Amino acid sequence: MKNIKLKMARVEKDLTQEELADKVGVTRQTIGMIEAGNYNPTLNLCIAICKALDRTLDDLFWVEDQSESKN
Amino acid sequence: MKNIKLKMARVEKDLTQEELADKVGVTRQTIGMIEAGNYNPTLNLCIAICKALDRTLDDLFWVEDQSESKN
DNA sequence: ACAATATGTCAAATATATCTTGCAAAATAT
């Protein structure tokens, strides 16, 4: 599912996908796919994103009703 | 760094590394390496572990003192 | 309307998470 909370946290910081990507050291495509959902990022990348946006893991990546979890 | 919170949550549930691994669908080596630190698991795996242990991402994988974050 | 910026998407290549197998050390139970 799409990660709306991440997108909102990003625009609230007035960052573009590419700017956030630069901050956390990945490609803009990677950020785009995470926001679009259907992607399974790495824990360290999630943590880097959280720190760049002054949020926590639960804020951006925890979903109470999760029905999908492919490893 | 070692993930002590994860290990404590696991033993509190009276689960062995292998039992937890089975529950979340990975190998016991993977669980072992996550607890030992020096590993970078996938977000979906982290979420599966949290669900298996009735914890949240912040409970098990969030560290205030940031010092390492390799992507 | 036009120009510039931002995002969506796709194929092929690279990096790395995870598996498999196996053995040794440590912990726990009998």
Next chain:
DNA sequence: ATATTTTGCAAGATATATTTGACATATTGT
């Protein structure tokens, strides 16, 4: 003390996260 279970660790193989480059569509500014 000795079985039994649990954990640590390592090399090679596989699956998948991430990159690179390129193009199309959308969005925003002038």
